[in-house]
Amino acid sequence: RRWRINDNLPGSADFCPLVRRTPAVEQALAFDLNDALKDLDNAFGADILMRTASWLTFKESRASFLIEKESDQGDRIQRFAHVIAQYCGQLDDPLSEESLHTIQQGILGQDALGLGLRRSPVFVGQSTMREDIVHYIAPHYEDVPRFMQGLKAFEEATKGAAPLARAGVIAFGFVYIHPMRDGNGRIHRFLINDTLNRDGAIPDGVILPVSATITSSMDFRVGYDRTLDLFSKKLMRRYAGCYRFGELKTYEDGTRSNFIFSDYEDARFAWRYPDLTEHVLYTGRVIEHTVRTEMADEARVLVLFQRAQQQLKEVVEMPDQDASRIIRSLKENGWQISGKLKKNFPLFEDDATSQRIVEAVRSAFETEQ
Template identity: 35%
Template sequence: MAAAQQHQFSGPVIVFQEIRLPETAIPAGYSALIGAYGLAVPLPRTLSAIGEHHRITERDGWRIMTPRHAPHPTVEGHLTFALKYEGLDLAVLKRLFQVTGPVPIEALVRERPTGSYARRIWFLYEWLTGARLDLPDADAGRYVPVVDPELQWSGPVKTASRYRIRDNLPGTPEFCPLVFRTKALEKFIGLELPRRAEGIVADVPRDLLARTAAFLLLKDSRSSYAIEGERPPQDRIQRWGRAIGEAGRQPIDRDELLRLQRIVLGDARFVRLGFRKEGAFVGQHDRDNRMPLPDHISARPEDLPRLIDGMVAFDQGPAQNLDAVIAAAILAFGFVYIHPFEDGNGRIHRYLIHHVLAMYGFNPPGVVFPVSAAILDRIDEYRRVLESYSQRLLPLVEWEPTPQFNVRVLNDTGDFYRFFDATPHAEFLYACVQRTIERDLPEESAFLQRYDRFRQQVDAFIDMPERLTDLLFRFLHQNGGHLSNRARENEFAALTNDEAGRIEAIYARTFGMD
């Protein structure tokens, strides 16, 4: 353990890396390792420290634990504390292992060859670095999972006999975001939303369900463009809607992503199709010299092949063993942070949500939940969720402007896109999916039923082409149930006052406006 002892762990502090603690306390676990080894990594959303009081408090992004929780001030002590209480932060662990090298890890395993935490650390070192430690295979100790399923969502289990470990990581070394178990997520899962959706659909006549599904599909496509601030022609919206309707039928691979980009962009004369060959950022430029002002910097182009392969492997493997919405959040938000294209990333990011939900059979056959519409309604929260990681990532990216007013990343950042905490993203996405099932799906179905009653009652006393009936309804809907003077004098000048009054009364009865 000599190499580890060269680093000094912190004593009591009130400020850690410019972040104020709720009280004076000693950094523990990941915060202690980050401080002692000077690790340039996105800080975990919750940091741990040891306080003076015999109570555990959580406030301002800190979990202050009691003196009895204090780890031994060594790399082994803080690593064991982190795995026991904080779960896995793969980005921190990989940077730590790169700094420590193999010697202290080999030493702690030799000291505790049957220890469950020592063997987990051993496995994680080799899994993350790809280097084999100078250690014989374990021959004792009960098999334990790498991911503590009480703390974080885990993937399919594979036996790793070298360490006597159950590898249940929900990804590969190329792409493995993690999600913590939270009360919010447990509550969402307990709602059994797919069953609720099935119950709603079962009460809708088949022909009405087909129209409901078509409307929801169009609503999602239109909303996805609106999120990007675009108002494309109707044919592009419909073409993208058809693509969304086919989500889940094809596995995600490089060719599929390229196909989706071609569909979503339509006219690509001014955009380079294909995976980026240059840097990329989300943000603005200053007005004077066009200096980039990034809010988020995307993965380096040289990192894209491995990151995309990691997402493909996740989609075709571990994703299918996770909760559907959690898997969708991991894949979709991982994609948007990586940002592999010059344009079209946001809409494909949201397509991936539909892809995973459909692949799982989460939504009823033929029905697409308009998740993009829910996101559009909660656009500020959506941006905060995206920024929950981007703001922690941005200070760690070293970059310079290019002559083309772009960014060129100067340091190795690939791990920051393959390993991140996707918990806020999963919670947000679950809230959006819940809204689409409990509000959008039944409301649209009920609206179409009322609309059909409106048309039937109008048709019962006046002979009007379907096109005009639709126009009549739109005028009433836009004007609070009344025909405007302009409509009465133009498109519906042929209506008598009595007929107009009867139509307005039908609308009021049908749509609850009496």
């Protein structure tokens, strides 16, 4: 007797995640992203998504550095914003080694060392006065190509499935493989938007500031760390006594490391078959909040700002750039005219004109929509 096997597994032997269709997951996946974006258009204007695109891209980039506890990274924030705008949904195969090299180079800069798939061991941890604490161990660098092929197999096998689930699995699967020497976290969050774009869940040019949502509240920030820990803590409990720090060695990609893990082969099953149920649930929560709250708030601010510009120009005609500077200064200084504003704009020497300008701008923000 012959048997036909229906291979409907979401991946391959190199990477095949589990996502349990719990009631909570089903509810998260029921969120209609396209409808929610249309609601924004209906509420704030048909082109609101395009008008906020540049700012939302920059906001996503800036928040991504906050997640990694890096601030005051002006040039790097601009570079990552450029990468998001240029490559999100545009690369033929975003998980290929060539594409990842391109994304990483855009994030880190042309002169960054050790670009491409890593050729050295890596762990996520922290240093204290007494010791190095290891929170997570990534797969052996020799296994990285096969795990990435497995992740690509998942991407191929699940095309047409729920975009939110695919985005969560691809993004978190990537960060656990940790294939790059640097930039893994930013690429991980880039892949959320990239997957949603490829699946047609968001239009070209629209970026969901998911990193801004993650940093927007303690609940989401702690939830992000807790979600990452779901896999890493189980791995570390099993292999807590299997790593050590030995002699410092320089690896092929230029990394100098003394980290030694003795059970890569035994641990392969964990990296191959992760349970990413909670990761998909968290991704769904973040995306819904991003659209319903973060993007709605930004759209509301933009509408008010444009109203203020219009009312300001009814008092005194001026270029948009000058109007924006005046509006920002007045708003930041509690509707008071600063000395710097008077110095840069002599029109504020006239008290009557000044009063009309302040009232025009303030009323735009205080009038209910």
